[in-house]
Amino acid sequence: MVLAFKNETFRDDFTFSNSPAAIRRFPFPFVEDKYMYSVNIEPHELGPKGSVYEFPIDIDEHYVSEMRDRALVLDADPGRCQALPHMITAQWDMLELLMTSMARDYPEHFSLTRDGNQWHWINRPLGIDHKFTFGDVATLPYQPMEYIGRQCQGDFSIQDQRDGQLWMDAGIITTQADWSLDFDVGMNFFEWHAPVPLAHQAGVFDRALKFLLNMQHGRPVRRLNWTMTINSRLDTSPENYHKWGIDRTTVTPENVGDKVHLRVELQALWRLPRSNAILFSIRCYMIKMRELATVPKWGRRLPRVLRTLPDEIADYKGLTRYRQTTIDWLSKYDDGAPTSLGGGPD
Numbered sequence: 001m002v003l004a005f006k007n008e009t010f011r012d013d014f015t016f017s018n019s020p021a022a023i024r025r026f027p028f029p030f031v032e033d034k035y036m037y038s039v040n041i042e043p044h045e046l047g048p049k050g051s052v053y054e055f056p057i058d059i060d061e062h063y064v065s066e067m068r069d070r071a072l073v074l075d076a077d078p079g080r081c082q083a084l085p086h087m088i089t090a091q092w093d094m095l096e097l098l099m100t101s102m103a104r105d106y107p108e109h110f111s112l113t114r115d116g117n118q119w120h121w122i123n124r125p126l127g128i129d130h131k132f133t134f135g136d137v138a139t140l141p142y143q144p145m146e147y148i149g150r151q152c153q154g155d156f157s158i159q160d161q162r163d164g165q166l167w168m169d170a171g172i173i174t175t176q177a178d179w180s181l182d183f184d185v186g187m188n189f190f191e192w193h194a195p196v197p198l199a200h201q202a203g204v205f206d207r208a209l210k211f212l213l214n215m216q217h218g219r220p221v222r223r224l225n226w227t228m229t230i231n232s233r234l235d236t237s238p239e240n241y242h243k244w245g246i247d248r249t250t251v252t253p254e255n256v257g258d259k260v261h262l263r264v265e266l267q268a269l270w271r272l273p274r275s276n277a278i279l280f281s282i283r284c285y286m287i288k289m290r291e292l293a294t295v296p297k298w299g300r301r302l303p304r305v306l307r308t309l310p311d312e313i314a315d316y317k318g319l320t321r322y323r324q325t326t327i328d329w330l331s332k333y334d335d336g337a338p339t340s341l342g343g344g345p346d
């Protein structure tokens with residue numbers, strides 16, 4: 001598949017937008033007209049051609065521009081990429097998983113040739129052609145997680161498993177929805193999830209952790225998570241809150257269509273073979289309300305979901321200030337007709 005990469009920005013003038021094809025494949029997360037936290041984990045199996053599930057690692061039209069934005073974030077704040085020393089084997093596991101997936105599924109854009117430990121990686125969209133020795137950090141310009149993380153859409157964290165827990169001991173996180181790797185690094189599954197409302201009491205995290213501890217190599221799983229973002233800003237980190245927090249006060253009935261974005265994270269989890277760690281990918285997709293409303297089912301469903309969303313969840317996700325303005329704008333697309341089960345367009 002040959003992709004046409006867009007030249008766009010996720011800061012300053014915010015020129016990001018989706019092509020009609022990208023709108024069509026958007027992973028709309030609401031399977032019914034309401035939303036509540038649950039253990040929504042399913043096998044990360046290959047999906048229909050053209051969908052975001054076609055391949056384990058999804059590369060799309062935003063690839064080159066997203067990688068440029070990541071490089072800007074890392075230049076300004078190297079703390080967005082951190083790994084504890086015992087995670088080096090897991091870093092190589094991650095590099096192998098991503099390089100083999102990308103080269104297999106997007107051969108026009110990436111290639112990997114392996115002769116024992118001598119690897120040759122070519123990334124055509126980013127103009128990279130590099131020979132290195134697998135397992136020898138000195139032959140790469142960065143540590144393995146950062147090297148491949150700068151070339152793959154999505155944030156990644158790597159969890160070490162010990163004492164019946166998962167520990168966030170490494171990550172490259174530049175497009176996060178208001179949480180901080182620098183704060184969370186070294187924490188366990190319950191500690192980094194502590195700020196989430198309602199879900200702990202409902203037993204969601206107990207059950208999710210039990211499931212993850214038993215994950216097997218070769219059987220990845222996935223789930224969708226979502227929030228909303230004002231302007232197409234990828235880097236909505238606590239570190240930069242002073243730059244974007246104020247944007248939430250700028251939503252008016254006139255600009256909802258362009259300013260308010262549904263932000264969906266396709267999160268996949270893999271057991272890694274050498275380290276027994278778990279790789280967690282957070283692949284972010286954004287869509288403007290104006291774009292979303294071109295799909296009749298989504299235009300009907302989203303205002304219903306927002307209207308009935310528990311206040312605790314709306315507050316946690318930071319939607320409270322512009323929730324009603326957005327519902328009012330979307331309501332013209334809701335004619336009251338029933339919607340079909342599942343997230344896809346009808």
Ligand code: HEM
Pocket residue numbers: 037038039040041157159166168178179180184192193194195196199204205208212223225226227269278280316317
């Ligand atoms: C090891 C893999 C995982 C990692 C690294 C991870 C990480 C995170 C982080 C950093 C947050 C933000 C917390 C904050 O506000 O500071 C979060 C939120 C959340 N996580 Fe996880 N998580 C993982 C797996 C899961 C799984 C398997 C579930 C399944 C139920 C889950 C459910 C949630 C929920 C419901 C939220 C709140 C999200 C929202 O409302 O926007 N997480 N996670």
